[in-house]
Amino acid sequence: MKRTGIIVLLMVIFSMPALAQQTAKHTFALGDTAFLLDGKPFLMISGEMHYPRVPRECWRARMKMAKAMGLNTIGTYVFWNVHEPEKGQYDFSGNNDIAAFVKTAQEEGLWVVLRPSPYVCAEWEFGGYPYWLQQIKGLVVRGKEPQYLEAYRNYIMAVGKQLSPLLVEHGGNILMVQIENEYGSYSNDKDYLDINRKLFIDAGFDGLLYTCDPEPAIKDGHLPGLLPAINGVDDPSKVKRLINENHNGKGPYYIAEWYPAWFDWWGTKHHTVPYQQYLGKLDSVLAAGISINMYMFHGGTTRGFMNGANANDRTPYEPQISSYDYDAPLDEAGNATEKFMQFRKVISKHLPEGTVLPEVPAARPVITIPDIRFTSSAPLFNFLPVPAGSVKPLTFEDLGQAYGWVLYSTKLAGNKKAWLKIKELRDYCIVMVNGKRVGVLDRRSGVDSIQLQLPAGNVKLDLLVENLGRINFGPYLLTNKKGITEKVLWAGKEVNNWQLYKLPFDKLPAVKTKKAIAGSNVPALKEGTFTLDTVGDTYLDMSNWGKGTVWVNGHNLGRYWEVGPQQTIYVPAEWLHKGANNIAVMELIKPEMDKLSAIDHAVLDVLK
Incomplete structure (x- = not known):
C-alpha cells in the first residue's frame, strides 16, 4: 500500500505542470502597437482550419502540423447550420464537438481565435445559416428583424455554454472572438453591430472582441471600441494605416484573413498560386510586427451537401466543389506541401530567440x-418514400428539407411537342418522361427549359431537383430557397397537381x-x-x-x-x-x- 501511495503521489506531482498549463488563467489585451499576452507583446501567427472539414480523428495530427510550420494559433469559424440543423435541436457531438477541437488545440500548445459570428461565408452552405430560417415568414438575416435576432440569440447562447469557459480569462486558450463577419461588405448598420456585441457578452464571451473586413468595407463593418482587423491586405504600411484610421490611431495590427491561394467551383480551372509570390509578403508582414491568420492553413474537405455557392448580378450561379484543398500549405489530406516548407522557413525567422520547431511529420500512408x-x-423509382401532394410545387423549405434532392411528379396530356420551363430552378434538374431521362436543366449554365415531344396518352413527368448549395455571399443571400421556387410551364401554361418525394439522403434510403x-x-x-x-x-x-x-x-x-x-x-x-x-x-x-x-x-x- 505504501509503494502504491508513493507511485500515485509521484504521478500527481509530475502531472501538476501540465494541469497548471491547461488551467492557468491568462490575460490578453490590446497594446498600442501589439497584442499583449500576460502583459508581454505577442505576435500571433495563426492558420485557419475548420473542424467540420477535417475528421475528428485527424484534428490532433493537423494541429501538430501547424506547430511544425511555426504557427502558435488556430483560427476557426463556428457553423450555425452544423450545430442547430433544425430549430431548437442542437448538436455539439462527434465531428461537431467544437469544444473538444479547442481543447485539443490547447493540449497541443496552440491558442485559438474563435469566429462564431452567425454568418461565416466560408464557401459553406448558406454562409453557415441553417436552412430553416427561411421557413419563418418575414425573417431577414443580418439585421434587426426580431425573429432573426431571437433565433440568433438562442444559437449564440448555446455556443456560449460550450465555449465561453475556454476563453483565456477563464483558463482556456481562446484569445479573442469575432463578431459578425465582413459585415461592411453587406451593410453599415452600427446599431446591428452593437446588438451583436451585446449578444456575445450575454453568451459569456466577455473577453476581447473584434471585427474583420476587406479594405473597401472596413469603415462600414467596424464597430467603434472594438479592434478592426483587415482581410486580404498584406502591405504593412497599408495595414497599419487602415487600422489606425479606424481605431483612434492605434493598433495592434491583425490581418484576419491572409490568402495563400483560393477556392474552386464546378466548371472552372483549379486555383493555384506559386509560393514564391507570398514569401516576401509574409516576411515583411511578420517583420513589421503584424499578426496574421492564414486563410486557409488547411482547408480539408466540404463533405456532405455543405458546399456554398456564389452569385451576383454580374456572375452566374457558381456552386463550389467538395474539395477545399485551397492550394493551402497543408493539402486536403493533411500533408505538407512545398508551400508549407517555404512558409516554415520564413516563419522561423520571426519566432522568439531559441525557438526550435518540431520536425515536420511524415506524409500519411496512401493506398490504391x-x-x-x-x-x-x-433506380430512383425503387426507393421513393410516401409523397406529399400539392397543387403547386413546393420548395425544399416548404417541405422541411435542408439538402439532397426532391422528386416532383405529375401527369401531362401527351401527343404534343412544346417547351417545358422551370421558372427559378434551384439548382439542377433531371427531366424524365414515362420513367426515362430526356434531358438536364442546370441553373449554373442558365438552362431552365427543354423542348419535349410527348408520346400519345397520359404522360408521367418526373423532375428530380438537386440543391447544389445555397449562396454564401452577396445580395442573393436573402433569396436562397431551393427546389422549384416558382412554377413549371408546359407550352406556356402553368402545371399544377404534384406529388412531391423527399430525398434528403441524411441517411441512405x-x-x-x-x-x-x-x-x-x-x-x-x-x-x-x-x-x-x-x-x-x-x-x-x-x-x-x-x-x-x-x-x-x-x-x-x-x-x-x-x-x-x-x-x-x-x-x-x-x-x-x-x-x-x-x-x-x-x-x-x-x-x-x-x-x-x-x-x-x-x-x-x-x-x-
Whole structure:
C-alpha cells in the first residue's frame, strides 16, 4: 500500500505542470502597437482550419502540423447550420464537438481565435445559416428583424455554454472572438453591430472582441471600441494605416484573413498560386510586427451537401466543389506541401530567440484500390418514400428539407411537342418522361427549359431537383430557397397537381428491391463492398462517372461532377477498415457505371 501511495503521489506531482498549463488563467489585451499576452507583446501567427472539414480523428495530427510550420494559433469559424440543423435541436457531438477541437488545440500548445459570428461565408452552405430560417415568414438575416435576432440569440447562447469557459480569462486558450463577419461588405448598420456585441457578452464571451473586413468595407463593418482587423491586405504600411484610421490611431495590427491561394467551383480551372509570390509578403508582414491568420492553413474537405455557392448580378450561379484543398500549405489530406516548407522557413525567422520547431511529420500512408465493383443498382423509382401532394410545387423549405434532392411528379396530356420551363430552378434538374431521362436543366449554365415531344396518352413527368448549395455571399443571400421556387410551364401554361418525394439522403434510403431495370437511364443508387488488407488515405477516381455523391462506411464524402476540375474524392484512412468496407453512390446521369478504382493522389485540375 505504501509503494502504491508513493507511485500515485509521484504521478500527481509530475502531472501538476501540465494541469497548471491547461488551467492557468491568462490575460490578453490590446497594446498600442501589439497584442499583449500576460502583459508581454505577442505576435500571433495563426492558420485557419475548420473542424467540420477535417475528421475528428485527424484534428490532433493537423494541429501538430501547424506547430511544425511555426504557427502558435488556430483560427476557426463556428457553423450555425452544423450545430442547430433544425430549430431548437442542437448538436455539439462527434465531428461537431467544437469544444473538444479547442481543447485539443490547447493540449497541443496552440491558442485559438474563435469566429462564431452567425454568418461565416466560408464557401459553406448558406454562409453557415441553417436552412430553416427561411421557413419563418418575414425573417431577414443580418439585421434587426426580431425573429432573426431571437433565433440568433438562442444559437449564440448555446455556443456560449460550450465555449465561453475556454476563453483565456477563464483558463482556456481562446484569445479573442469575432463578431459578425465582413459585415461592411453587406451593410453599415452600427446599431446591428452593437446588438451583436451585446449578444456575445450575454453568451459569456466577455473577453476581447473584434471585427474583420476587406479594405473597401472596413469603415462600414467596424464597430467603434472594438479592434478592426483587415482581410486580404498584406502591405504593412497599408495595414497599419487602415487600422489606425479606424481605431483612434492605434493598433495592434491583425490581418484576419491572409490568402495563400483560393477556392474552386464546378466548371472552372483549379486555383493555384506559386509560393514564391507570398514569401516576401509574409516576411515583411511578420517583420513589421503584424499578426496574421492564414486563410486557409488547411482547408480539408466540404463533405456532405455543405458546399456554398456564389452569385451576383454580374456572375452566374457558381456552386463550389467538395474539395477545399485551397492550394493551402497543408493539402486536403493533411500533408505538407512545398508551400508549407517555404512558409516554415520564413516563419522561423520571426519566432522568439531559441525557438526550435518540431520536425515536420511524415506524409500519411496512401493506398490504391484497383477494382471496386457494385453488386446492386437500384433506380430512383425503387426507393421513393410516401409523397406529399400539392397543387403547386413546393420548395425544399416548404417541405422541411435542408439538402439532397426532391422528386416532383405529375401527369401531362401527351401527343404534343412544346417547351417545358422551370421558372427559378434551384439548382439542377433531371427531366424524365414515362420513367426515362430526356434531358438536364442546370441553373449554373442558365438552362431552365427543354423542348419535349410527348408520346400519345397520359404522360408521367418526373423532375428530380438537386440543391447544389445555397449562396454564401452577396445580395442573393436573402433569396436562397431551393427546389422549384416558382412554377413549371408546359407550352406556356402553368402545371399544377404534384406529388412531391423527399430525398434528403441524411441517411441512405432503404431500397425496395435490388434488381435494376435493364437499360434504365434514370438516376440510380449503387451499392457495393471492397476488402482491404491495410488502410491508408486514398482517392476515389470518379473521372469516368457523371454526377452524384459518394458514401463510404456511412460517411458522406461529398459530390463529384464530370465537369471538373475535381475528379477524385478523398477518403481518409480513419474512415476505412481492414476487411470489408461498404460504398454507395447516387449517380444521376451515368447509371450504367458499375465499377471504379481508388488512386494514390488527388486530381483537382481537369476540366471536361
